[in-house]
Amino acid sequence: MNGLTDKELITEVLTTEKNLANLYNTAVEESSTEPLHTDLNSQLNQALTKQNETFKLMQQKGLYQLEQVQQPAIDKVKNKFAQAAGQ
16 A cells, blocks of 8 residues: 555545535535435435544544543633624
8 A cells, every 4th residue: 555554544534524525515505406405415414424434433443532621611612603603
């Protein structure tokens, strides 16, 4: 192969799945007919499912560590977004 570690490889897979979901989301938003909207929405849901499966696999293998955030940091972000929404 090209020398990628397992973590690098699966991270690339996850990034690609996220990008694919973003593309499908844009296509769903911009679709002009109901049949196309329905088909694209189905593809979006499948992409999101695959993305979540990859994320869970990475967590199980210890390749995706989540950071525990304290409540004051959460409140700060919530307030920031609340202020932005009020503008």
